[in-house]
Amino acid sequence: MYKTILFDFDGTVFDTGEGIMKSVQYAAGCFGYSEPDWRALRSFVGPPLVESFARRYGVDEETAKAMCAKYRERYSESGLDECAVYPGVPELAQYLRGLGAKVAVATGKPTPFTVDILRRHGVLHCFDDVLGSEFDGTRNHKWETIEILLDRLGRDNAVMVGDRDNDVLAAARCSIPCIGVSWGYAEPGELMNAGAICVVDDTEALKNILTR
Numbered sequence: 001m002y003k004t005i006l007f008d009f010d011g012t013v014f015d016t017g018e019g020i021m022k023s024v025q026y027a028a029g030c031f032g033y034s035e036p037d038w039r040a041l042r043s044f045v046g047p048p049l050v051e052s053f054a055r056r057y058g059v060d061e062e063t064a065k066a067m068c069a070k071y072r073e074r075y076s077e078s079g080l081d082e083c084a085v086y087p088g089v090p091e092l093a094q095y096l097r098g099l100g101a102k103v104a105v106a107t108g109k110p111t112p113f114t115v116d117i118l119r120r121h122g123v124l125h126c127f128d129d130v131l132g133s134e135f136d137g138t139r140n141h142k143w144e145t146i147e148i149l150l151d152r153l154g155r156d157n158a159v160m161v162g163d164r165d166n167d168v169l170a171a172a173r174c175s176i177p178c179i180g181v182s183w184g185y186a187e188p189g190e191l192m193n194a195g196a197i198c199v200v201d202d203t204e205a206l207k208n209i210l211t212r
Contacts, residue, residue: 011184
């Protein structure tokens with residue numbers, strides 16, 4: 001059984017896509033980029049926002065950071081409420097902790113936003129630790145967050161659980177495996193191509209792999 005289990009947040013513990021994509025749509029509009037359909041912005045759910053803005057709109061890092069600031073304006077007011085917990089995930093976290101595992105959230109999302117959402121939905125207590133990026137740019141790379149959590153909780157039999165290729169790649173940089181979940185925002189084949197050890201379709205399958 002895995003002893004340290006790190007869950008990604010966006011697309012893995014919570015479906016935060018609507019709030020993220022609508023906030024990206026707002027930020028893009030502030031800079032003159034028209035995005036009529038917010039659902040076309042799925043690629044923004046998971047990876048670092050500054051990189052995503054730069055890639056989609058071909059802007060420099062300074063502009064991408066400014067777009068990220070506009071994104072946060074809307075996200076902090078409206079986006080935090082435009083989400084829903086994936087059924088069974090908090091219960092699985094509690095079950096795993098009951099077996100003696102350390103279970104944490106490792107996310108690229110700002111830590112304050114993540115904690116706020118978990119608290120609002122009454123599931124913050126399901127996790128031993130929660131860590132993400134910070135508004136000042138600290139821990140912009142997910143591997144940095146994973147490294148800190150591994151130092152805190154233990155590296156022996158550790159695993160990452162996530163829905164995007166950046167989760168898999170960050171875990172690999174920290175020398176731990178990653179299990180992919182299909183209920184998030186990955187494109188077909190994305191997780192396995194990045195090196196996930198497997199991809200599961202529901203929490204029961206995930207539980208079986210984590211506890212075997």
